[in-house]
Amino acid sequence: xxxxxxxxxxxxxxxxxxxxxxxxxxxxxxxxxxxxxxxxxxxxxxxxxxxxxxxxxxxxxxxxxxxxxxxxxxxxxxxxxxxxxxxxxxxxxxxxxxxxxxxxxxxxxxxxxxxxxxxxxxxxxxxxxxxxxxxxxxxxxxxxxx
Ligand code: DQA
Numbered sequence: 001x002x003x004x005x006x007x008x009x010x011x012x013x014x015x016x017x018x019x020x021x022x023x024x025x026x027x028x029x030x031x032x033x034x035x036x037x038x039x040x041x042x043x044x045x046x047x048x049x050x051x052x053x054x055x056x057x058x059x060x061x062x063x064x065x066x067x068x069x070x071x072x073x074x075x076x077x078x079x080x081x082x083x084x085x086x087x088x089x090x091x092x093x094x095x096x097x098x099x100x101x102x103x104x105x106x107x108x109x110x111x112x113x114x115x116x117x118x119x120x121x122x123x124x125x126x127x128x129x130x131x132x133x134x135x136x137x138x139x140x141x142x143x144x145x146x
Contacts (some may be wrong), residue, residue, distance in 0.1 A: 001042075001043055001044060001065060001068045001069070001138075001142050002043075002044040002045075002046065002067045003038065003043050003045050003067060003068065003070070003071060003138055004048070004062075004063045004067045004069075004070045004071070005045055005046065005048070005058070005061060005071045005072075005131060006048055006049075006050075006056060006059055006063075006070060006071070006072045006073070006074045007027075007030075007048065007049035007050070007072075007075065008051075008056060008072075008073060008074045008075030008076065008078075008084075009050070009051040009076055009077065010015060010073050010075055010076070011027060011030075011049070011073060011075055012100075013027070013051050013098075014026055014027040014029075014030060014039040015027060015028075015029065016056055016070070018106065020053075020056075021101050021106075022100050022101060023100070023127055023128070025077045025127070025128045027049060029128070030128050030131065033128055033131060033132060034047045034071075034132075034135065035047065037131075037132050037135045037136070038135060041135060041136065041139035041141055042139070042143075043138065045135065046048045046067070048053060050142050053077060053081060053083060053084065053090045055089045055146075056074070056077070056084060056087070057079070057083060057084065059089070060072075060087035060088060060090070060091065061087065062126045063091060063093075064090050064091050064092060067093065068093045068094070068136065068138075068142075069093040069094045069096070069133050069138045070088075070091055070093070070094075070095045070096070071095075071096045071098055071134040071135065071138070072088065072095060072096070072097055072098065072115070072119075073097070073098045073099060073100070073131075073133060074113070074115050075099065077097070077115075078097070078103070078110075078113040078114065078115050078116075079109055079110060079112065079114065080114065081087065081114065081115075082114060084114075084115060084116075085114045085115050085118055087090050087121075088115055088118045088119065089118040093119070094120040094121075094138060094141065095119045095120050096118040096119065096120060096121055096122070096123065096134040096137060096138065097113065097115050097116055097121070097122045097123070097124075098123050098124070098130040098131055099113075099122075099123070099124035099125070099128055099130070100121075100124075100126075100128060101124070101125060102124055102125025103124050104124070104125075104138065105125070106111075111113065117123050121137070125129045
């Protein structure tokens with residue numbers, strides 16, 4: 001079962017970016033965590049990050065064609081990109097939206113995600129562990145439907 005783990009703008013700077021908010025786990029560490037978790041669960045995990053909205057929309061279209069599920073941290077696009085939301089809405093499998101920080105405990109403009117209404121579920125505030133949990137959930141629903 002192929003799962004895309006997609007990350008939006010500035011997440012490539014994890015580890016040095018606002019460490020008080022996002023912690024010291026680097027983006028490379030995050031990729032390693034997702035790939036290791038995927039191997040443990042028997043998921044074919046593809047992890048990507050982009051600062052270009054066009055890339056993310058293209059990957060979501062590819063996911064609709066060939067991935068069973070998506071884990072997405074839309075980063076700042078969460079809060080205003082109707083284009084990203086619309087691309088999420090055309091997915092056919094489950095979509096787990098992940099935020100490293102607790103967006104509800106931060107600035108007002110971060111408390112609403114335009115993506116959440118079209119996501120299957122949302123994990124936020126659990127740090128990089130949110131990605132691991134999202135992958136465990138997807139493996140569990142795969143196993144339940146087997
Ligand atoms: C984020 C939260 C967003 O508000 C922010 O723009 C990000 C990261 C998170 O993972 O906590 O870039 O999605």
